[in-house]
Amino acid sequence: MDLTLAWDGIIGRPTSSPAQIDAAVTASHNHVNKTQLDALGEDEGQNLTYRGQRPTIAWSSTNW
Numbered sequence: 001m002d003l004t005l006a007w008d009g010i011i012g013r014p015t016s017s018p019a020q021i022d023a024a025v026t027a028s029h030n031h032v033n034k035t036q037l038d039a040l041g042e043d044e045g046q047n048l049t050y051r052g053q054r055p056t057i058a059w060s061s062t063n064w
Contacts, residue, residue: 007018014021031037041049048055 007013016024039051041052043049043054
């Protein structure tokens, strides 16, 4: 049995239009820092990497 509803006939429906909802779903996983996020990874030991290298911090040096 198929049921077809008209958007305007739904009581308590969202105030957004179906097109606005579709656009929100499409954009729901966009990031302004996508380039940086794409550079993150992990090595064979499941350690965090950035551009293929394990990140270092200033505390690791003797120059602080």
